[in-house]
Amino acid sequence: MKADQLRTDKKRVTINDVAHLAGVVPSTVSHVLNQTASISEETRSRVLRAVEELNYSPNASARALRQKRTRLIGVAVQDISSEFYARCAASILEEARKDCYCVLLCDAAFDKENLKKGVMTLIERRVDGLIFIGGGNDEEIIREAQNAGVPIIMGDRHFEDFPSVEFDNRNTVRKLVKLLWKAGYQNYTYASEPTKIQGNLRERYEGFLEGLRECGASGEQIRVVFDERLHKEKIKGSFQIFENLISQTEDKEGTMVYVTSNDLIAYGILAAAEKKGIPIPGKLAVVGFDNIQLSEYYVPGLTTIAQDEKLLGRNCYQLFKKVIHGQVQERHIVLEQQIIGRESAILPLDGIKESKGR
Amino acid sequence: MKADQLRTDKKRVTINDVAHLAGVVPSTVSHVLNQTASISEETRSRVLRAVEELNYSPNASARALRQKRTRLIGVAVQDISSEFYARCAASILEEARKDCYCVLLCDAAFDKENLKKGVMTLIERRVDGLIFIGGGNDEEIIREAQNAGVPIIMGDRHFEDFPSVEFDNRNTVRKLVKLLWKAGYQNYTYASEPTKIQGNLRERYEGFLEGLRECGASGEQIRVVFDERLHKEKIKGSFQIFENLISQTEDKEGTMVYVTSNDLIAYGILAAAEKKGIPIPGKLAVVGFDNIQLSEYYVPGLTTIAQDEKLLGRNCYQLFKKVIHGQVQERHIVLEQQIIGRESAILPLDGIKESKGR
DNA sequence: GTGAAAGCGCTAACAT
DNA sequence: ATGTTAGCGCTTTCAC
Numbered sequence: 133m134k135a136d137q138l139r140t141d142k143k144r145v146t147i148n149d150v151a152h153l154a155g156v157v158p159s160t161v162s163h164v165l166n167q168t169a170s171i172s173e174e175t176r177s178r179v180l181r182a183v184e185e186l187n188y189s190p191n192a193s194a195r196a197l198r199q200k201r202t203r204l205i206g207v208a209v210q211d212i213s214s215e216f217y218a219r220c221a222a223s224i225l226e227e228a229r230k231d232c233y234c235v236l237l238c239d240a241a242f243d244k245e246n247l248k249k250g251v252m253t254l255i256e257r258r259v260d261g262l263i264f265i266g267g268g269n270d271e272e273i274i275r276e277a278q279n280a281g282v283p284i285i286m287g288d289r290h291f292e293d294f295p296s297v298e299f300d301n302r303n304t305v306r307k308l309v310k311l312l313w314k315a316g317y318q319n320y321t322y323a324s325e326p327t328k329i330q331g332n333l334r335e336r337y338e339g340f341l342e343g344l345r346e347c348g349a350s351g352e353q354i355r356v357v358f359d360e361r362l363h364k365e366k367i368k369g370s371f372q373i374f375e376n377l378i379s380q381t382e383d384k385e386g387t388m389v390y391v392t393s394n395d396l397i398a399y400g401i402l403a404a405a406e407k408k409g410i411p412i413p414g415k416l417a418v419v420g421f422d423n424i425q426l427s428e429y430y431v432p433g434l435t436t437i438a439q440d441e442k443l444l445g446r447n448c449y450q451l452f453k454k455v456i457h458g459q460v461q462e463r464h465i466v467l468e469q470q471i472i473g474r475e476s477a478i479l480p481l482d483g484i485k486e487s488k489g490r
Numbered sequence: 491m492k493a494d495q496l497r498t499d500k501k502r503v504t505i506n507d508v509a510h511l512a513g514v515v516p517s518t519v520s521h522v523l524n525q526t527a528s529i530s531e532e533t534r535s536r537v538l539r540a541v542e543e544l545n546y547s548p549n550a551s552a553r554a555l556r557q558k559r560t561r562l563i564g565v566a567v568q569d570i571s572s573e574f575y576a577r578c579a580a581s582i583l584e585e586a587r588k589d590c591y592c593v594l595l596c597d598a599a600f601d602k603e604n605l606k607k608g609v610m611t612l613i614e615r616r617v618d619g620l621i622f623i624g625g626g627n628d629e630e631i632i633r634e635a636q637n638a639g640v641p642i643i644m645g646d647r648h649f650e651d652f653p654s655v656e657f658d659n660r661n662t663v664r665k666l667v668k669l670l671w672k673a674g675y676q677n678y679t680y681a682s683e684p685t686k687i688q689g690n691l692r693e694r695y696e697g698f699l700e701g702l703r704e705c706g707a708s709g710e711q712i713r714v715v716f717d718e719r720l721h722k723e724k725i726k727g728s729f730q731i732f733e734n735l736i737s738q739t740e741d742k743e744g745t746m747v748y749v750t751s752n753d754l755i756a757y758g759i760l761a762a763a764e765k766k767g768i769p770i771p772g773k774l775a776v777v778g779f780d781n782i783q784l785s786e787y788y789v790p791g792l793t794t795i796a797q798d799e800k801l802l803g804r805n806c807y808q809l810f811k812k813v814i815h816g817q818v819q820e821r822h823i824v825l826e827q828q829i830i831g832r833e834s835a836i837l838p839l840d841g842i843k844e845s846k847g848r
Numbered sequence: 849g850t851g852a853a854a855g856c857g858c859t860a861a862c863a864t
Numbered sequence: 865a866t867g868t869t870a871g872c873g874c875t876t877t878c879a880c
Binding site: 156157158159160163169170171175194196198199214344404 | 849850851852853855856857859
């Protein structure tokens, strides 16, 4: 036996076996199973009995080859280990399951090469569609899929005119900043991964700046920290960065509020602050992003921005279905985010949701 | 156009097109691409040029149909949204990618019906193997896959004689309890999802009881809480449960230590304790399970048990490869867990890892 | 209402 | 070293 040969050689039951047992011809079995022609009730039940008896399960590869569609959908995420992406994937999986679509997952793990290799494989698999969740700076990979004729959907992201489902990042953060200003915060630090790669991160940052400008904040009141370390191990990176930086804020008059692009980054800052014994939210306040499960119960409760991953996933999937059926009305869907006020940063009560949940 | 018809009808380039352009016959192209025969350097380069020029990408369905193997692997998890399962999946995805295997993910989302439907679809897809991570009480589903002839691997789980990769739950918890005893804790509460479904949870619980028995603890010192609410929304459920229960511990002499089956459950308890103003770890101590990313930075740092998800995933994948190649030596792999002492429960220093990371 | 027949794109055994 | 050929399991015209 060759080393690379599988021992999957066991005979599987085919449509022919079913046909034979039912005393009909394969195409009849196919028609019964797919309801693609009217079959007499008698033959129908004979066929179904044979299917049952042989425990027949149609071969999806053969079907795909013939039908020129696979009922496979590719989902490429930046990092399946992070709660946001995992929830997006879960949502798409849920929709797909109802539909008998299968999901081929591609986890870039923050690495462009991984993404490329994964997407190329998805193309070979002839996925009926490809949903990119997050990411950026990967035009070449998208082109590859585009040239292969794979319908593409962008989730939590925008790229050229590809159909997309996005959150209203800029406006939400602008609104957030205004609330913070109204609450009396004077000094602002924006803490995020570098924004060059991901457009949605850039939008958030711009919303941050816009909001402050509209409030009339001066340059001295604004500090910005972009750091590569905030990409992968966000908490650790954040803790390391702010363990040093944080002391500087103590000199300033008024409270420093940290606006971050991620709850985990916020936790790193909180951890650093606790270590230094800085009172929260008195001398230092923090706002996260994503509203992960823990954020409601962390002490202090984390003020953050919730994104409905389930809604994002569902919309991506539905957009995909529309695209492959050639019925696209609206190509760009924008979803609202929700500002959630808790203890880590005090927000004025009007207009935002106070969700303590307890 | 029929409603159900896709507009994927665009002609894709096939091996015939490549052969034609290169002036050879399809099988030669196949041989070049798969290195399955020796081809003269000259034809080889001609073929490759044609492949390049036409941007040819082989059709995986056709190949699968012919080869009777799909290079598809199914991964079924209990809940992709939780960090543990997501990391396991990420690890398998990483291994599979290197190998040009694709992963079809099935997320049960804690629902047996979901699992069943998902697995049936995976069977139709003719996955070369199926890795179950976690779960239980689903014999019928496993049988279905078994009868379909799909090689099965169990991860973080044991079922009959199926090849498996597990953690040494019983011994780890036994060891943990002994350390807690040695540290002087007198009162113990075990907090977990019900253990009927998942064998590994049962092992942990038994390790807990064994450890305490060996230490000579009396029945009055032991309390056990199994609750359905700890399955899905673990933190919320935990908080709700212990918000009431926790007060009772204040009457007792000595500190109550909570041994839990999950970090999130531990956080629910911590949140409840903080709300009640109970000093940690003075009057109440907590041990988690899984060592999620946040646990190192939470204040107080969470004493917990780390499981190497990457190692689990890798071992599952490698076991799968061995199984399909018919070379299985050891069918059951047991991995060590790691007890990590932090501030939420004090452990004696000897024999365990003090991982503060800062 | 059912059967006959072709073919989706690829690989593998065999022939040359 | 390359070409010929058959066929994987299914669907889908097209006859009857």
